[in-house]
Amino acid sequence: MAEDMLGIRAPANLPSLVKAAFEKARAAGDLTCYPTQVAVLKPGRSGIAFQLRFSPALASKPKPNPPPPGAEKKKPFNPFENPLPSMTVAQLPPNHVLVLNKFAIVPEHFILATRAVKPQTHVLEADDIAAAYACIRAYHDDGKDRSQELFAFFNSGPHSGASQPHRHIQLLPVAQMRAGLDTADHGADWSVVADVMGSSSNEKDAVVDMPFAVLTDRITAGAPAKQLHAAYVHLYKDAVRLLHPEEINEEAVAGAGEARISYNLAMTRTTMALCPRVAEGATIRSKSGEEEVGPVALNGTVLAGTALVKNEAEWDALREDPDKLLGVFEQNRRGFFY
Template sequence: MTPIKPPPNLPELVKTTFSKALAAGDVNFYPTQVTLLNINSVPFQLRFSPSLANKPKPPAPPPSSTPPAADRPRFNPFDNPSPALLVASLPPSHNLILNKFAIVPEHFILATKAFKPQTHLLEADDLAATYACIEAYRADGKELFAFFNSGEHSGASQPHRHLQLLEVERMREGLEGQGGWEVVAGRLVGEEEVVLPFRTFVEGIHGDMDGEALRGVYLRLYRRACEALGVDGVREEGEARICYNMAMTREVVVVMPRVAEGAEVRSAGEVVGKLALNGTVLAGTALVKSQAEWDALRNDPEQVIEVLKRIGVPTESEPALRL
């Protein structure tokens, strides 16, 4: 496999493209308030973006005499992406594209050029391209967090295969004076014992690994996640057998099996909303869109722990759950 090489100035390129797109109105940025919650002694971000509730809908596709294939989306932001959002092409197989609806500044996406399903198992070039972006940021003294959502319970929103990338320092914005926060995925290897409310499967990686080696790690973790749900995960190609999130940093790959996207939020016994989570849960972050949810969870952080137990396999669960 030919090595995938992002532009050497990738961090600056992402920053410049985001700034231009934001000024031109091609990107929607939603500022947030943030607080830190204590989740099993792990600092966990809770963010509130009231304006995100009014996020605009994507435009409808033009009328066509030829209906789209059943496995293709009617509107696909990753097919022939807007030039204003295109950060760079990664020949031969991927594009880097800004997230049009950003909570974290400079949030960008690694998408396959050809349509491939989000629910299929990742390929070696997907993982190699992701790690190449992480290394490009590392060369500039920065850290990237990458995540992947697959399946109806994972927080996935687009059927076209893509991974998402966030600069860790931008994820810390607003936390000044609130104590330390680190990406949770990175804390799951090493001597420190970190116990989360849900089970994760973790393996270390390093810069000498090629795409096939990275895929070997990913598949081992995927199989373990399948086993935790009582599912046969022998298959190495095609449709995944479970819903899951994957996260990657420079030093670790994490896979988390999912059984629900989220759960209800209550205040004084009344349901006031739903906390839904995607792969950023493996960074240690969550997002709410209403004042009622924000107030309820800040006043009762135990609710967050209960939601985290319900979205995956609870840590204390010994018998495998079955779908």
């Protein structure tokens, strides 16, 4: 078991548990894994490689029907409350459960959710960070393949790409994120951007030279859970002050309760990165600039260096002019975009 100082343990065979559960649930029709095409773009002068994935089938993803006029308002469906046994990977006592993502773009995408219903918009607690990092360690430490790594991300707030109000952290096997890259131009250049940013930053909490504002901290091997949580809270408070410079005192920004801003958090085995958000994305135009071809929305996977589009016009426009992706980043010059 991969264990942290709070006693939270992830199964040592977590990669094989996730793989087996994913394949069984997909065969039973309990989840959908959408096929994608992939291109690797190098927008602007940063030299950073970004994955662009295109999934036309995702545009037809089922949506809940609106209630008829006058009908009693029903409680929204919560996929993390009492999940189907086929969608459950493992329990992480005392407070978390691992479940599969019902609508996956990356195979074996799974989710760390709180057992009790807690708000996605609140600052994460120490056990949330500890449970996520225990999963990351379990992937790296798995005896069958020492090269396995896990990318964890958290979307919080209306501008972050968050879609479920029940607190959850999403987990993506990096090996699965590489699918299709062997045939893509610049595919060999792609790696998880959070790790690139972390390794290029010599100073704690540095704003790395990227087309969007990101605060990073290196994770020391064997760091206790409380230290990891303190690092996260520090990054969060600095991000609040980045958007609200009037809040300059440490005590002026609460490290618990309702979050003051929208943001994305990413964690890998070696890096923690936090990206303040003031917009979910932007509308892009055709190569001629005469036609709007669709909105591009970004969530925490941007800290892995990935973006997703659902229609062919967006796919073509971004591949023809990768700098349009910078236009999405630069839609607003405050906070997330600068």
